[in-house]
Amino acid sequence: MKSSNDATLIATFRPWLKVLGRRRRRLWVGGLLMLLTVVAAIGLLALSGWFITATAITGTLLAAGIQATLDIYRPGAGIRFFAVGRSVVRYVERIYNHDTVLRLLADLRAGMFAVMTRLDERVMGQLRASEWLNRLTADIDALDSFYLRLLAPPLVALLAIGGIGVLLGLFAPGIGIAVTIPLLGLWLWLVVGQARLGLAASRRRIATLDRLRMRSIEQMQGLAELRCYGTLGAHRQALLAEERALYDDQRRLGRYQALGSALVSMGVTLSAVLALWLGARAFTAGEIGGPVMVMLPLAVLAMNEALALLPTGFTHFGSTLAAAERLNGMAALRGSIRDPQSPLDLPAGPLSLALENVSLEYAGTGPSQGVRSVAPALAAVSLDITPGERVALVGESGAGKSSIAKLAARLIEPEQGQVLVGGRSIREIALSVLRSRIGYLTQHAELFHDTLAANLRLADAQADDARLWGVLDIVDLAAWARELPQGLDTWVGESGRQLSGGQARRVALARVLLSEPDLLILDEPFSGLDVETASRIAGRLDTWLDGRTVIYLAHDESVLPRVDRSLRLREGRLV
Structure with missing residues (x-):
């Protein structure tokens, strides 16, 4: 049974998921490009580790007078393929996904403008002009992270964790399971824990930014009046207070984000150490070879590629949530003026x-x-x-x-x-x-x-x-x-x-x-x-x-x- 918070969260983002659904094909292609970037990183590190180790072992055997052979062409081609592919796919992914996001923002702005055209002056008067401007610019811009940071990256990271588990499990099932469990725990913290940790500060931040923009516009437009009535100093102090509150929350969010990044580095490193330790035991038991033992932890280290974006996106989750709530409120506005069901024609010529x-x-x-x-x-x-x-x-x-x-x-x-x-x-x-x-x-x-x-x-x-x-x-x-x-x-x-x-x-x-x-x-x-x-x-x-x-x-x-x-x-x- 879903909690009320989950239901509220789904209801808040449902309209924006529908907007994203209009470009479903582009989103799937963009997500696939992100996944291919991570796969290329995992393949590059894993194959490089295996090849270097295999080459070292083969060289040692030959130096000891023991006959040994190693095919260097196929692994070398694979390494070049993953290296070049990673750079190309990353470039294409950035261009493609940012183009998609710009299209989505255009869709959102067009939708909000359409809402505003249906409002009468009474409803428009509920917000100041600077607040309407903030909805159409800053709030919609805050939603650009919805796909690029909140939807695609966690899904790609989850698939990558599953892929790592399968890859390690092919050589040693126990190692695959043992490494997958802490990585899943790390993913859960980065998605849920970071969001909860930064929720209040990031929500306050976007509200403070709204007030700060509004006060700044008011001060610029009403500078002469503020000087005339001797209230310019008080207005500046209010601006400075808002600015201090903004900086406090930004520093707080920076610390939370740094914590998340540190946890990514520490979690992935410890998981790699665990894979190395278990791999060494398996090597000692003769279950896997030396190159595979080295390959396993290096493959795990590539998970930094998949998890690195999560702290930034989910630490600022509250900003995206607050922007979505405010835009939902704007979209829900309805003017009292309606078209008649059976309209009458107007006479030709000048009107009375x-x-x-x-x-x-x-x-x-x-x-x-x-x-x-x-x-x-x-x-x-x-x-x-x-x-x-x-x-x-x-x-x-x-x-x-x-x-x-x-x-x-x-x-x-x-x-x-x-x-x-x-x-x-x-x-x-x-x-x-x-x-x-x-x-x-x-x-x-x-x-x-x-x-x-x-x-x-x-x-x-x-x-x-x-x-x-x-x-x-x-x-x-x-x-x-x-x-x-x-x-x-x-x-x-x-x-x-x-x-x-x-x-x-x-x-x-x-x-x-x-x-x-x-x-x-x-x-x-x-x-x-x-x-x-x-x-x-x-x-x-x-x-x-x-x-x-x-x-x-x-x-x-x-x-x-x-x-x-x-x-x-x-x-x-x-x-």
Whole structure:
């Protein structure tokens, strides 16, 4: 009967075993290459020991005038075969297995990204951006040891122990059994004992690394605020405390790993000594020859090749376990937004937007958390925007403008009331259809480390260069883009850092225009632009927007193009 701990362990790793199962053939080939490396090492040492001893004995007999013969060609060829084969197989195994692991990590990241795309903003808000980043990078990277250190090496080592037992048993069954028992005990300690010994420290280490990365990102991003409020020193001290805790656990794990390595050396050496002692007794009894007596302990010494990786992998087992648990928690997250079973179609042309008595509270302030918000994001808001109308939602930060935009794009759901797009309840429209008809320029310009063209084509992968130049011209970037060394193929840098803030904003606006939406929500579209540039873009945009419904979100309506009416929001209410 399995213990609860074993059941929990299996449940934790089951999803990742399924991911590995998709590349089952590559994993078996990689494991076979590892096994062949160990077999070559055993064969090289065993055959070399036998050949050297046999050569020495033959030479001694010939020197004493006793007739003796020895075939040196086949053993010599065997030694060269094992020596060259070991180097070649080891090289191929490293290249092949690391390529496999990189493929597995790509599978894991793609799976986690797919999970994140199904989450709404409420669920995403449960973790900070640095924590999401840590899940997608450090936690997934921690799982790269799952196959290379935790699955294949112990299995290969176990097979090698069995092979050594059989090899020794062919010449002296008693020696094979006697040597196999301590090697199995050593294997059991390296797999189970080392894992238990380093479990707590390695789990703490990965949690400390998570906090350390998070605090470091917070300090870099909020350096000005920390200085302004005089809390930079305290924040640094917290960072130093996390760093000291990390180093303490790293030193502790280093000692555990050194213990495991020492046990490997000592266990294999003592097993070889045992094989030598029993072999000497068998030689004295005339059961085996001298070359075989020397071959047996040397074959056992080759077990260092099979057992050397186990201390490192299993001492840090807790890190892999903790990463798997956290990623399981991430994979289990489910957003509240679902596609309808029988979706309704949207009418062609510009779309209307209506909110009927909508109230909204963000996570952490609602009844489920036990604390009600004094000022909800939206409180019983009702509005009706007709097809083709241009409306400005004006208000200070926190007034509720972005909340209305997110409700319209169905990034969040209201606590009460309903949202209608094109006269249909938003819950009855397929998400893919809804979001293909709505263009939303958010407050932050999200650009990726890729070319200008690739960042634009996120809106329409089939768009040709002519369309790209067209939307760039609307946002007054065409002349600038033509002067770039590689034009549309120029890389914009990570988060668009090769561009100015205003340029990045306009690239994001051009991307929204490229999607040809029927309802546009533009949040501060001219932020970061001088008055002359904003006026020039507004004139071009005014023509392009004809026949579309437009909602501007702004602090000041005077900077906006032509609008049909303005609605002012204050503390989640229309005033």
